Amino acid sequence: MQYKLGNYIHGNIVEASGAKRDIYSPLDGSILAQGADSSKEDVRKAAQDAAQAQSSWANLTTKARVEVHYNYRGLLKKHRDELAEICHKENGKAMPEALAGVDKAIELTDFACSMPQLISGSVQEVSKGIECKYRRVPIGVVASITPFNFPIMVPHWTVPNALAVGNAVLLKPSEHTPISAIRSAELWKQAGLPDGLLHVVLGSKDVVEEICDNPSIAGLSFVGSTPIAKLVYTRASANLKRARCFGGAKNYLIVAEDAHPKVADDIISAFCGMAGQRCMAASVLLSLGEITGIVDAVLSQAKTLVPGITLPPLISKQAVEKISQYLDKAQERGAKILLDGRTTPIQGPGSGYYIGASIIDWRGREDEMPLEEVFGPTLELIHADSMERAAELQNRSPYGNASSIFTQSGKVAAEATKRLQAGMIGVNIGIPVPREPFSFGGIKHSRFGEGGITGWSNVEFFTDTIKITTKWNPEDRKDWMS
Structure with a gap:
């Protein structure tokens, strides 16, 4: 079976305009899909469309946004076997491992469903008649660049949380494993996510460079090898972009x-x-x-x-x-x-x-x-x-x-x-992966940028904290804030 391959733009699969590419299954070397890489212009158009969609999405309440996540979580469970089969074919994972990746995606979506409680903010009367409070707001359009080894799970480290707090997302999957990302995007639309808020752009170096350079993209996360993580972090940071890049390990x-x-x-x-x-x-x-x-x-x-x-x-x-x-x-x-x-x-x-x-x-x-x-x-x-x-x-x-x-x-x-x-x-545990709300992430040359890529650190990365100070006692001129 060959899968339909293309960029996922504004709710539809469209052919990219770059070089042609075949997607091979590591199981037997067969061609799973044929398509093309994105050009830099393809990425620019996706980022512009995302920026237009993001403003109205951000104006919704967090509770209204995560209604989509509840629906999406149900679709992940309904299509669990299908998604695992795609992962098995394009990545080569054994089916139990592929199913575990889908289960983890469901768990990560669970965390995002709790966002109304997680970012509720706080209010305190800090002086007589003076109140301080803070609230979290999205940073805009963000990008998630993900590796081949967990084509279902790793995108769910970032996409559900980024959307829940009000951002729009460009997802750039590995050129080896794009089919899982496209199918996930189709399920997001089926769950009720408005068009333009999640784009999937296929490709490799040119796409990543445009993501690092594009002024419409406020921040990016990257998971891959350390040499590429360094390059991505350096280029994105040079463009004053929020970046968090995870590299290799031993x-x-x-x-x-x-x-x-x-x-x-x-x-x-x-x-x-x-x-x-x-x-x-x-x-x-x-x-x-x-x-x-x-x-x-x-x-x-x-x-x-x-x-x-x-x-x-x-x-x-x-x-x-x-x-x-x-x-x-x-x-x-x-x-x-x-x-x-x-x-x-x-x-x-x-x-x-x-x-x-x-x-x-x-x-x-x-x-x-x-x-x-x-x-x-x-x-x-x-x-x-x-x-x-x-x-x-x-x-x-x-x-x-x-x-x-x-x-x-x-x-x-x-x-x-x-x-x-x-x-x-x-x-006494061989794979010490923390679970939400604790954040996944290494140190030294395994991570460039601050914070983890899951859990609470993920929420902080995709938001800005706005502090609001209000005074309702104009007759009191003795306070230091007067």
Whole structure:
């Protein structure tokens, strides 16, 4: 089946005017859709249309706006299987993972439905007859630039909240996975969202540059690799635009000697779930003491994973080649390859983008390990004799997205959470994703700009706070505000 592909502009799918593009399924290499990238002029027209629609949307009460969100939430539940199937085909996720992404989108929409309570403001009589209050107002037209690895979930980090507080949105999905975004936009319209408030613009570099430069766009969020996040943040900020850009990761799991033996299951899930293509994936296992039994269990389970059956594909042929090159680099630096995914038999279609799980042992050569993000089903083993050394090894990474400690000692856990430089830290949990209203987001080179991208930080990003001071006692001239 081929899907209809085009920009979603003012409630309709229209053909973009840029270069032609085919969308391939990583499952078998087949063409899912054919279309074109947007030109910069396409983006300008979308931004102008959004600006015209946004003013009347902002004048509605928050309660009136989120009535659309309640309807949309119901449509997400109704079309849950359909959306997951699209995600499965264009991203390659296993169906349980795709369904989980839709479920998370529903949860994120739930949070936006609470916006009338979240931004109700406050009022206080600060002096006799003088009242101060504040209210939140939208910033205007905003853009959300999203990655391929969560084509349903990540757009819902931003779009529901941005709309609920009164903004209009330009959504620029990954060029690998645009179909989910277009289908979501169609459901927003079906839910009652007025035309012009949500546009989907397809494309890559030219589209992002226009979003950064366009004066009609007040702010943008970006999720992707660190090199591109830096470029986007720098360009958008140079144009005095509000920007919050999230980059890559190299997340560590620190396993102490007293960790529960079942931690091996968590490690497998953390480094092989979604074939390692998530910014929360664990890519380094750091042993704090002797954990031979746990490492053996991880190796044993990893050997049973079958690409095409129990291990999904990567997003592209280039992604497979990148992992292969990384394994070559590790061997050149003296690491031992305990499990080589390049030699794992594949049971998926031969034209799909598959590679097996890999485990690299750096023990004794910890300082030789490259610090780059791998973004695939690859786990690197290093060792530390103390928590101080473990923190030193983790903290040398330029990234600061997530890190976890597995231990049954409260003292060890407390020391780890104090020493580790990561925006999201887990204790006995491999994927320490915070839930709303707590915000998702790393530190260091995993994030450029202030705040998180979900929860309360997201609300603050998409609004301005207006402070109002009122005096009703003209006869009193003694107050300092007179």
